[in-house]
Amino acid sequence: MKIENWTGTVDTFTWIYNPITFNTEFVSNHTVTTIAYQNHHIIVSGGGIEPRSLVLNGHYSGASKWTNYRLMAKHFQETTKIKKLYFESDKFYLGIGKQCNKTNTGGRTNFIDYIATFDTLIGILLDNTEKTSGTNAGNVTTYITEISGTVTNGAVDITITDGTNSIKIPASALTTGHTFKYELVKMVDSGSGIFVSEYAYVELNGIQTNKVETTAGFGILKLAPATNVTTIVTTNITSPVKKFRDGWCE
Amino acid sequence: MGSYIINVETPSGVTGSVVADIGYNYTEFLNEINEAILKFSGTGSVKRSLLVIGSKVEIKRNGTREFYGQIESIDILDSGGIVAYVSGFEIWLAKENGSYASSPYINVASATINSDIIGESSYFTAGTIDAGTNIDFRVNKGESLWNGISNLKRKTTQDIGIDYVNLEVDILDHKGSSTSVATFNDGINIRNVRVTETYPKGNKVRVYGKGDGNLQITATAEDATSISTYGPITRDITDKSLISTSEAQRLANAERDITKDPTKIYDFEVINPNQSLVSGDVITLNSTDKDLSNEEVRIVAIIRGMRGKSEFLQLQVTNLSYSQLLKRKSKVLAKIEKDNRDLNTYMDGTGNVLTWSRGINAKSGTPQKMSFYIPSGFITDEAGNLRVKSMTLDYDIDPYRRGVASASESDSNPALDGATAAASHVHNPADAGHQHSDPLQTSSSYTGMTDQGADLFSGTTLNIGWNNNQLSQSVSGTLDFIYVRVILQTDFNNSDFNAGIRIHVAGNYYINRIHMHADTGISIRVIRETFIFPIFSSISSTVYVDIYSSVNSSYTGWLQVYSANITHTHTISQHNVDSGTSSISSSNQSPSVTGNTVAHNHSVSVGDGISDGGSVNASEVDIYLDFWNTGTSTWDNKHSILNTGKTLDTDVDITDSGTYPDAAGYWRIRIDPDNASPDYVQGIVKLHHSMDN
Numbered sequence A: 001m002k003i004e005n006w007t008g009t010v011d012t013f014t015w016i017y018n019p020i021t022f023n024t025e026f027v028s029n030h031t032v033t034t035i036a037y038q039n040h041h042i043i044v045s046g047g048g049i050e051p052r053s054l055v056l057n058g059h060y061s062g063a064s065k066w067t068n069y070r071l072m073a074k075h076f077q078e079t080t081k082i083k084k085l086y087f088e089s090d091k092f093y094l095g096i097g098k099q100c101n102k103t104n105t106g107g108r109t110n111f112i113d114y115i116a117t118f119d120t121l122i123g124i125l126l127d128n129t130e131k132t133s134g135t136n137a138g139n140v141t142t143y144i145t146e147i148s149g150t151v152t153n154g155a156v157d158i159t160i161t162d163g164t165n166s167i168k169i170p171a172s173a174l175t176t177g178h179t180f181k182y183e184l185v186k187m188v189d190s191g192s193g194i195f196v197s198e199y200a201y202v203e204l205n206g207i208q209t210n211k212v213e214t215t216a217g218f219g220i221l222k223l224a225p226a227t228n229v230t231t232i233v234t235t236n237i238t239s240p241v242k243k244f245r246d247g248w249c250e
Numbered sequence B: 001m002g003s004y005i006i007n008v009e010t011p012s013g014v015t016g017s018v019v020a021d022i023g024y025n026y027t028e029f030l031n032e033i034n035e036a037i038l039k040f041s042g043t044g045s046v047k048r049s050l051l052v053i054g055s056k057v058e059i060k061r062n063g064t065r066e067f068y069g070q071i072e073s074i075d076i077l078d079s080g081g082i083v084a085y086v087s088g089f090e091i092w093l094a095k096e097n098g099s100y101a102s103s104p105y106i107n108v109a110s111a112t113i114n115s116d117i118i119g120e121s122s123y124f125t126a127g128t129i130d131a132g133t134n135i136d137f138r139v140n141k142g143e144s145l146w147n148g149i150s151n152l153k154r155k156t157t158q159d160i161g162i163d164y165v166n167l168e169v170d171i172l173d174h175k176g177s178s179t180s181v182a183t184f185n186d187g188i189n190i191r192n193v194r195v196t197e198t199y200p201k202g203n204k205v206r207v208y209g210k211g212d213g214n215l216q217i218t219a220t221a222e223d224a225t226s227i228s229t230y231g232p233i234t235r236d237i238t239d240k241s242l243i244s245t246s247e248a249q250r251l252a253n254a255e256r257d258i259t260k261d262p263t264k265i266y267d268f269e270v271i272n273p274n275q276s277l278v279s280g281d282v283i284t285l286n287s288t289d290k291d292l293s294n295e296e297v298r299i300v301a302i303i304r305g306m307r308g309k310s311e312f313l314q315l316q317v318t319n320l321s322y323s324q325l326l327k328r329k330s331k332v333l334a335k336i337e338k339d340n341r342d343l344n345t346y347m348d349g350t351g352n353v354l355t356w357s358r359g360i361n362a363k364s365g366t367p368q369k370m371s372f373y374i375p376s377g378f379i380t381d382e383a384g385n386l387r388v389k390s391m392t393l394d395y396d397i398d399p400y401r402r403g404v405a406s407a408s409e410s411d412s413n414p415a416l417d418g419a420t421a422a423a424s425h426v427h428n429p430a431d432a433g434h435q436h437s438d439p440l441q442t443s444s445s446y447t448g449m450t451d452q453g454a455d456l457f458s459g460t461t462l463n464i465g466w467n468n469n470q471l472s473q474s475v476s477g478t479l480d481f482i483y484v485r486v487i488l489q490t491d492f493n494n495s496d497f498n499a500g501i502r503i504h505v506a507g508n509y510y511i512n513r514i515h516m517h518a519d520t521g522i523s524i525r526v527i528r529e530t531f532i533f534p535i536f537s538s539i540s541s542t543v544y545v546d547i548y549s550s551v552n553s554s555y556t557g558w559l560q561v562y563s564a565n566i567t568h569t570h571t572i573s574q575h576n577v578d579s580g581t582s583s584i585s586s587s588n589q590s591p592s593v594t595g596n597t598v599a600h601n602h603s604v605s606v607g608d609g610i611s612d613g614g615s616v617n618a619s620e621v622d623i624y625l626d627f628w629n630t631g632t633s634t635w636d637n638k639h640s641i642l643n644t645g646k647t648l649d650t651d652v653d654i655t656d657s658g659t660y661p662d663a664a665g666y667w668r669i670r671i672d673p674d675n676a677s678p679d680y681v682q683g684i685v686k687l688h689h690s691m692d693n
Helices: A065-077 B091-095 B110-119 B146-158 B224-229 B245-259 B329-347
Strands: A002-005 A021-023 A031-033 A043-044 A053-061 A083-088 A093-101 A111-127 A142-151 A158-161 A166-169 A179-187 A195-204 A213-216 A232-233 A237-245 B004-009 B015-019 B023-029 B035-040 B057-063 B064-076 B081-089 B105-111 B124-127 B135-136 B157-161 B170-171 B181-184 B191-199 B203-206 B218-222 B236-237 B263-268 B280-287 B291-307 B310-319 B353-361 B368-372 B386-400 B401-410 B449-461 B465-490 B496-505 B508-518 B525-549 B552-563 B602-610 B621-629 B636-643 B649-655 B666-671 B679-690
Touching: A053 A065, A053 A093, A065 A093, A065 A111, A065 B496, A083 A111, A083 B236, A111 A142, A166 A195, A237 B191, B023 B064, B035 B057, B035 B064, B064 B091, B091 B146, B105 B110, B110 B124, B110 B135, B110 B146, B110 B170, B124 B157, B135 B203, B135 B245, B135 B280, B146 B157, B146 B170, B146 B245, B191 B280, B203 B245, B218 B245, B236 B245, B263 B291, B280 B310, B353 B368, B353 B666, B368 B679, B386 B621, B386 B666, B449 B465, B508 B525, B525 B552, B666 B679
Parallel strands: A213 B015, B124 B170, B181 B280, B203 B236
Antiparallel strands: A002 A083, A021 A053, A031 A043, A053 A111, A083 A093, A093 A111, A142 A179, A142 A237, A158 A166, A158 A232, A166 A213, A179 A195, B004 B015, B004 B057, B023 B035, B023 B291, B035 B081, B057 B064, B064 B081, B105 B135, B157 B170, B191 B263, B203 B218, B263 B310, B280 B291, B291 B310, B353 B679, B368 B666, B386 B649, B386 B679, B401 B602, B449 B552, B465 B525, B465 B552, B496 B508, B496 B525, B621 B636, B621 B666
16 A cells, blocks of 8 residues: 655655555435435435545554654645555545544554544546556546647637536637646645645646636546547647546445 | 536636535526525635636526626635625616616606616616506616616516526516416425415505605505405505606506415425526415415525535425515615615705796897896805706797888978979970880781681582582681682583582571583583682681582582681881881980979888798807806806807706806806897796705
């Protein structure tokens, strides 16, 4: 198991041995509307789930036990950065640390016991391999993690669509030849060192723009299982590189 | 669940989409300004820059714009958390004031008035405007467009519809469907139903309009059925914008119908929010435990959005006649503010108008002058402030008006006296007398004979005996004689037969000529002869020739008629009696009077009378406003309006944009026509000032 940063410096920490237990569960985020005094009730569901709360229960020992614990704890405390928590060697969850509980017991002086929890931003496992072509080989709909290229014509809108979700960056925001970059999610500063996750984050020439218009769906680009990334259609972007990772339910 | 997109456009035109992760809702009210609330747990500084005061917010559901508004208020919290309060874009109708140039309207179609009001908006255009009714209506220029159309729709019992897609305002007889578009059953389609029923708000409505005391416009409408059931419930409405009794009565009737029955308000949530409903739609409710059985109600509010993790759709409906939104706190406060504003906007008026008028003949350089005195007690308040609202001039140029009749002169001939009182004159040119012109023969020739025409027959077999009217020729004129020439020729040979003619005119027979035993061997023209008949009068008749034959044989005959006037006259117009000659010129015909030069009198009489000139000479005027300077005892010119281009105009502002009159005292208007010939110049100065009570 390992944890590292989603963007920027990778700063990988690899467990010297995996936690004793690392539980995962998912809870549907459908809603139930109760009909008073009746047995029938109303369910509304979009197929989504609540943020997963992953629980890691383990310990460190040996000469580097403090070092290892502190490296791990640092990642869990660094909640302004999105983390990749690898549950399998090649699959990870995106999220941030929620809690890290170090248990001090008199009988285990050579050990550092801990219970750490991790909240996911996206409730599916993403493959370690970032693809730029081919299909989503996973078993659930995954997300386009990044699209990059250059603006073809500064007088024309940029549009991107997966067939259901579409976004537009109006020509008024564009300059011919400037770099274009779409990212699935990024932590952005609210102005006081407090960070907020923003989806469909777009930079033009290296600077974030707020001129991202959702024109259809939720504006977050997705790729269904067995669907080729070529179904992601862009306009007015020269040499677009569309990145994605296979998505897995568990 | 519906697919929602929230787009924001800043006042500077930056457009982007946002996700209100905590929740959001927006409304579609019936006849009220819509609103929306967006809540964000946190925002980045770049994204947050979209959410500023004045940003426009568009909320689309399933691809269709259902709400469009403007951020009016923002709460900014920790970590960029934001709560944005958005008013429907029609809030601009409440912010914009119109000029309402055509107000007040007298018996004008409400559709025309609505179009006028909406046409003043910079943000909306008129969409569907139903005909409504003819109405008296006024809207003050200090009034907002929204209040204008709201006041009007209240009297026409119409609805206001806002089309956010096309940014149009609709004025509809019934917004939404007037027949039920859906049936909602409690526990299946809807839940959390609350029915609120209240006593009628008023079954005897009294409306008070403009004016006060006995002159106040009032109207009353009541419903006997409701009164008998619930007792009289008087509801007073004061609307100072009402300017006629008929308009007040219309409002009273409309309000009576709305409030005469108990008010029923139903609140509930729709379980499946994916409903295509609009405010104003009629729907049907069923709920056995709320005693609702096929209850037809009207939607007055639709509130939808996301609350926590759930999408919701909440409806407020009322009984059909009420159809009014149950006002929450903010709406109640807004209505109180509106009522107060209306009350202050539509003042009864305590103004007074002073007028001065004059008419007099004037011409360019000699203008009509009209002095008037503005007393301080009339136009200043107790603090000495001038309270003049306007000062205008009406002027009119008419043709010059004469005040006397035409002059007549008697004894105009000089009375000669003395020894040579009788004037004499001579005819001999040699004596400087007068002459006559040459004699002139006015007719020098005449026509003696006139051909009246001829007749002919040829190769005609005549009967034995008289063949009447075989030849004929008309004759007319004032004649002395007619000459009738006849030729009768045989077309056969015979040595012993009889032939003859007889001629008659107007039944009178003049000639009988018979040839007995005629012989063609001698001549085939058995008769060739000219006859003369005296006429000596005016005639218009026909000369006929009858022909006699003793054989049944072929003849040829001719008839020729001439007329003759023997008598005629020659006239001579003038002749010189002195010289007896005709070589005299016509000059020097006036006698030369000689005698003494004598004194004589002219007696001229001018009568009473009034008359107008034929036309106006001036084409425009110059207008001057003067003030009497008591220090210099001169008129100081304060303002002038030159070359008006008109000879008739009304309500010409002479205050120089409100500058004058700036003091009590003597003021003067000069109206100077542009033509040197005089015209009759009339002027009326009207000074509108407030009364200091």
